[in-house]
Amino acid sequence: MRRARLLLWSAFLGTGGATALLAWWAAQRLIAADPGAARLLGLAGLGGVLLTAFLAFLLDRRFLLPPQVLARDLELRLENRGRGPTLPPDSLLAPLLPALSRLFARLAEVERHLEGARAEATRALERERQRLAAILRDLAEGLICCGADGRIQLYNDAAREILGAPPGLGLGRPYHLVLDRLALDHHRRLLRDAAREGEVPPVSQPFLCSTAEGDRVLRCRLSLLQGEEEAGGFVLVFEDASRRIAGTETERFLEEMDRAWRGPLASLRAASEILAEAPREGSEPATFLLVVEEETERLERILADLSERARQFVIAQWPLSDLALADLVVLLRERLAEREVPLELVDRTGEIWCSGDSFLLGQCLLGFLEALARDFGVRRAELGAAAAERAVELELAFAGATPDRDWFRRWRDGPLFGAPGGFTPREILLRHGAQPWLVPGEGGGRLHLDLPPATGLHPVVRRRALPPRPEFYDFDLPEVDLEGRFDQPLSRLVAVAFDLETTGLDPARDEIVQIGAVRIVGGRLLRGESFEQLVDPGRPVPPSSTRFHGLTDAMLEGAPPPAIALARFKTFLGDAILIAHNAAFDVAFLRRKKELAGVRFDNPVLDTLLLSALLDPDTEDHSLDAAAARHGITIRARHSALGDAMATAELFLALVPRLERRGIDSLGAALAACRREARQRQRLMDAAGSGHD
Amino acid sequence: MGKRVLVVDDEPNIVLSLEFLMKKAGFEVEVARNGQEALEAIARQPPDVLLLDVMMPEMDGFEVCERLRADPRGRATKVVMLTARGRDSERQRGLALGADVYVTKPFSTRELVARVKAMLGEG
Structure with a gap:
């Protein structure tokens, strides 16, 4: 635009100058002959120049200057300076002014809004941070x-x-x-x-x-x-x-106590048995001898019990977890290689597991093997294991050296590399309830350890599959508003998607065998907050229904009866919205049971089947499988109540944005839509029914 | 000549009972109060049966057993270990070190006598 204006003014100067020159030249020629005409011509030339100047000015102000001003204004606006369009009201772009002003105003509003939202988000983040900090602090x-x-x-x-x-x-x-x-x-x-x-x-x-x-x-x-x-x-x-x-005092005390009892008890028993055999007179000594014998036996039983409990107590003081001995061997081999110990370790542990601290046990054995290799040049050892009644017998056999007692004691009572608290192998093993001993053999020896057997608890706790983001952490839960619930946006609902497995299809005669449900809060599926309950239907499960849900009488044995199961489900449900696929079926089962369970299931119900049918009227198949597949949802455990409930919840969440685009964005609207769709489908089915007739 | 039994224990009351029981069963009985005395008795003449307490001050029964087995004359001796420790592992250890029978205190005297007799082929 700047160039256009330059061009314009150049053109004006050119034309004006040329006109003036031409007029001056003509006037020179004419001035002698006709001074009057020359003066006139001069005036005309001046007029022409002035006119051109005026035209150029007008052109510039009305056509060329406004875009430049507008461009400057916009630039200023983008740089957050200037307040709005400053075009002169007579410019050619003046009709743009109202729209431009509105645009500028809207922009300012959006900016204010954004600023507000950002400030709010920052505050919310800060609040969360502080709450988290408080939790961590406490x-x-x-x-x-x-x-x-x-x-x-x-x-x-x-x-x-x-x-x-x-x-x-x-x-x-x-x-x-x-x-x-x-x-x-x-x-x-x-x-x-x-x-x-x-x-x-x-x-x-x-x-x-x-x-x-x-x-x-x-x-x-x-x-x-x-x-x-x-x-x-x-x-x-x-x-x-x-x-x-x-402190090892407790352990020492318990062991001392155990041992201290046994000597006197042995003497007592031996003496009483000898007396019992001896010839005697009268019945009284015999009676009292019997007392001695009985009480000795009783003491023995008490001792055996205390002894085992003391051992368990000692073991429980240390955190032990199950560990496959084969894994221990792998670990030892790696550590030996790392520390460049030229010793081959052979695994003869089979499938045996024990209970222990894998790191500390590993360090104990590593220290033993290292000492063997260093002091005697032992190059090969075998780790074997046998499961005994209350212990796992571990045996480390080696050849090429016969270490003496002193060497063994040095290892047992010496410092151990990497052990916490400066523990010796003896102390570490004592906490495992184990005592090491060495059996010298011909040209070799065996190290014996008796470790606690595996408890059946895995070394790693496998938690139930939860999404990586913790859903149970949400400081910003929507507030439950019972009054205005029907106006609640679908995307902010507190709902429970559920599914029932039953003995059959007739709510009047059949019974529930399984309830699965999962919570949806504020548009998020809380997989961690799920409910799964087997129900004893109080009658044999027909094989025809077992085919669907896979539940048999044996599996339902010990499960609570429907009344208790439903009461528990109601507690889980609270006053949340119920969501089910083909809800009429499941809800019929729930409501029929209300007098039985003493709980009412009068929560509002949304049906994903009806909502799906509403959104895709041209599709025939609205089964859970088909609807889920259309929305890219994989059902993980079809026909387990919880699996189906999860899929229903996911389907619902996929339907919400589509419903919102159709203007169905509140609970009230969705309930009404469900009712309409249900009536329409009923009519269609009636029509189809009469057609068949 | 009857079979010889050496009873080794530091608790006098149990020694008294064992001595009585073994004599009654027809054995010749010698008594030692600790590991050192036991080794001396063994050195004089290894017994046919050694009733050996494990927990003794200074030298424990395991060591006595080991030394007995290290002596070629002591290989034939039957060793019954008596212990005040109720642990399975102790039994393993005793047997691994050359004991023939391992008995946890308190024990049945009748059973003990029967086992000693059985070991000597007199059951």
Whole structure:
């Protein structure tokens, strides 16, 4: 535009100048002959120049200047300066002015709105942050969260206190400055392996780990962070176990007590048995001898019981978890290789599991093997195991050396590399309820350990499959508004999607065998908040229905009767909206039972089948399978009540945006739509029915 | 000549009973109060049966058993270990170190006598 104006004014100057020159030249020629005409010509020339100038001015002001002004105004607006269009009212672009002003006003409004929303979001974030901070502050356990790079991203006050405020503790600093890397990485690896095998985020059983300085022992639980951004990171929750673990007095006392009883008891029994055999006179001594014998026996039984309980108590003081001995061998081989110990370890443990702290047991055996290799040049050892009644017998056999008692004692009572709290192998094994002993053999020997048997608890707790984001964490739940519920937007509903499995299709005669349900809050499916209940129908389950849900009489044995199951379901449901696929069927079962269960299911009901039919009138098939497939939903356990309930919930959430586009955006509108659709389908079915007749 | 039994225990009352029972069963009985005395008795003449308490001060029964087995003359001796520890592992350990029978205190005297007789082929 600037160039156009330059051109215009150049053209004017050119034309004006030329006119003036021409007039001057003509006037020179004429001035002698006719001064009057020359003067006239001069005036005409001047007039022409003035006219051209005027035209050029007009052209510039009305055509060329306004776009430039507008462009400047817009630029200023974009830079958040200037208030609006400043076009002169007579410019050619003047008709744009009202629209432009509105546009500018709207822009300002949007900007204010955005600013407000941003401020609100910031406040909400800050509120959440503060609540989270409060929770972390009040947590008695220490908590440290680390990224994949091993740097601390978060820790709480308790962590600082329990760790003894070490100088290495700080945000962005590596965790191994404050925690023993060896033990922690061991358990991290176990978890990673478990996570690779299963899909769910695992959390470890408790284990012991010491601080980096080794002055405190912690009882820890570890869980891995999931999700793309956090993968490789972990959360460690811990408490101080130093006091509980450090003293061996309790263990010594219990063992002493056990042993102290046995000597006198043995003497007592032997003596009483000898007396019983001896010839005697009268019946009284015999009676009292019987008393002695009976009481001796009783003491023996008490002792046996106390003895076993004392052992269990000692074991329970330390966090132990199940561990496959074969895994222990793999672990030992790796550690031997890492530490460049030229010793081959043969696995003869079979499928046997024991209970123990895999890291500490590994360190004990590693220390033993290392000492064997170092002191005697042993190059090969075999780890074998046998399951006994109350213990797993572990045997480490080796050839090429016959270590003596003193050597064995040095290992047993000496310091152990990597052990928390400076524990010796003897102390660690004692806490496992195990005592090591060495059996020298011909040109070799065997190390014996008796470990507690596996408890059946897995080393890794497999949690129920939950989505990586915790849905049970929401500080911003929609408030339940009972009054204006019908105006509630569909996207903010508190609802429960449910499904029933039954003995048959007749609500009047058949009975519920399983209830599955899941909560939806504010447009989010809370997979973690689900309800699954088997029901004893009080009658045999017909094989025809077992074919569908797979539930048999045996599986339902011990399940609560319908009345109790329904009351529990009602508690789960509360006053949430009910959502079901082909709801009429399920709701008929619920409502028929109301007098039985003493609970009323008068919650509003939305039917995903009807809503689907409403949205896709040209589609025939509105079964759960078909409707789910159309919306890209995979049903994980079809015909299990919970699986179907989950699919129904997902289907509902997929339908909501489509309903909203149709103007059905509130609960009231959706209920009305369901009713309309139901009537229409009834008419269609009636018509089809009469047609068939 | 009758079979010889050596009773080793540091608790006098149980020694008294064992001595009585073994004599009554027709054996020749010698008594030792600790590991050292036991080794001395064994060195003089290894017995046919050794009734050996495990928990003794200074030298425990395991060590006595090990030393007995290390001596070629002691290989034939039958060893019955008596222990005040109720643990299965102790039994394993005793048997691994060369005991023939492992008995946890308290025990049935009748059974003990029967087992000793059986070991000596007199059952």
